[in-house]
Amino acid sequence: MGMQVNTNLAANNAYRNLSTTQNALGKSMEKLSSGLRINRASDDAAGMAISEGLKSQVNGYTVAARNAQDGISVxxxxxxxxxxxxxxLQRMRDLAVQGGNDSNNDDSRxxxxxxxxxxxxxxxxxxxxTKFNGKSLLDGSTxxxxxxxxxxxxxSNQISVNLSMANVKSIAAELNGGDxxxxxxxxxxxxxGAVGGASTFTSTKGGVATTITTANLGAPGAFTSVEGYADALRKDAAFSAxxxxxxxxxANGAGTGISVNAKDGGTLGTTSAGTGISAGTAGTALTGTGLDFSTAANAQASLNLIDTQIKTVSDARADLGAVQNRLESAVNNLNVGKENLTAATSRITDVDMASEMVSFTRSNILSQAGTAMLAQANQSNQGVLKLLG
Incomplete structure (x- = not known):
């Protein structure tokens, strides 16, 4: 090979290799200093696109978990x-039971x-x-x-909390002025002594009639008091249900008859219930009075009204409890999902420090060697001066 001065191929080759090594060394230093394998789209275009999508889900899960916690708080x-x-309401019920006793005088009532x-x-x-962040929860407005x-x-990414059954304002209005x-x-x-055999009662609610016939309660003469007949009715499964x-x-405390109420609030028929029992006389409803304890009968009607409101509140609490459990399950699921997606993102974007350190050490050594060789290549043409000397 001849000796040239204008073109130093050895130096050019050493310079090219040194530039490649320096680029690799710079990327290794960037990855090691940031801890990320992907610092720009050119590092891994597909991986960058996937990781950004995963980051959106992770951030969404984080905020969604906070939203669910707010729901639990509500x-x-x-x-x-x-x-x-x-x-x-339980205290009111106790008072209604107390009001059903005729030992109360007017002042007590x-x-x-x-x-x-x-x-x-x-x-x-x-x-x-009762409000949360300024929003009323129990007055029916929400x-x-x-x-x-x-x-x-x-x-599918939303959970609704139904507060319509938790309308305490409506409950109070019903107790204050309901029927x-x-x-x-x-x-x-x-x-x-003439009462005996089976007894039949019919109630109607919403246009649907329900007729119940008891078992044979006994032959005529089996009962010695009205209380005994009433006890027999209470023991009959069909009637008591x-x-x-x-x-x-x-006025003397002697039984003169019975008063029967349908548990579902239906209207009881007045047809004679059986042998020895006269046709019934329907009671009169009180309209717009709310709770009334002026008589034992009104106290019983008030008791039924309170029981209805207690059931309403029980249903509302059961519904809220079920929703709270669902929200807690949602939080747990979000946390698990966030953990798994974070791990997936890490596998794509985070650098393997040990492996990258190996690459950095290799590039560092090659950089030092390339610099030394470039210096040697630049000195290789100095021999031409001796030919000229």
Whole structure:
């Protein structure tokens, strides 16, 4: 090979290799300093696109978990208030049971009414005061609240909390001015010795009639008192599943007949229930009075009204409890999903430090060697000067 001065092929080759090594060394230093395998799209275009999509899901899951926690807080706020509503309704029920006793005089009944009025007012106040972030929960103004518990924009990523059944303001209004069901249908019994055989009762609700016939309660003469006949009715499975019975008494405390109520709130028929029992007389409903304890019969009707509201609150609390469990499950699922997606993103974007350190060490050594060889190549043409000397 001849000796040239204008072109130093050895130096050019060394320079090219040194430039490649320096680029590799720079990328290794960038990856080691950032901890990321992908610092720009050119490092891995497909991996960058996948990782950004995964990051969107991870960030969405993080926010969705916070949303679900907010939902749990809303449910706990509403359910906690309903716990107190239940306590007040139970106290009202106790008072209604007390009011059903004819040992109460007028002053006692007025005292019972005063306490229930105060409790009803507190129910109204609670319904207006129970709020979350300024939104009322129990006054009926917020029927439903939707919570975004997923990272995507479709219906399956939302959970709805139904607050329509938790309308405490409506419950208070019903207790304060609702209609009391009619007193039970009364069946007079002129001679208890004539009562015997099976008894039949029919109630109608929503246009649907339900007829119940008891078992044979005994032959005529089997009962010595109206109380005994009422006890026999209570022990009959078919009757007790659908009706309640109380004994009507005269001024001397002697039983004169029975009063029967349908448990489903239906209207009881007045047809004679059986042998020795006269045709019934339907009770009169009280309209717009709310709770009334002026008589034992009205106290019983008030008791039924309170029981209806207790059931309403129980249903609302059960629904809220079920939704809270669902939200908690959603949070757990989001946390698991976030963990797995974060791991997937890490496998794509994070650098293997040990492997990259091997590459860095190799490039560093090659860089030093390339620099030395470039210096040697630049000196290789110095021999031409001796030919000229």
């Amino acid at each position: 449910v706990q706020t509403a359910e906690g208030a309903l716990t107190q509503v239940h306590s007040m 007025k005292a019972i009414k005063k306490e229930t009025d105060q409790l009803t007012q507190e129910l109204t106040r609670m319904s207006e005061a 029927a439903k609240m939707d919570f975004q518990v997923g990272a995507d924009g479709n219906a 009391l069901a009619a007193a039970g249908t009364k069946f007079d019994i002129a001679a208890i 659908n009706f309640t019975v109380t004994v009507e008494k005269d």
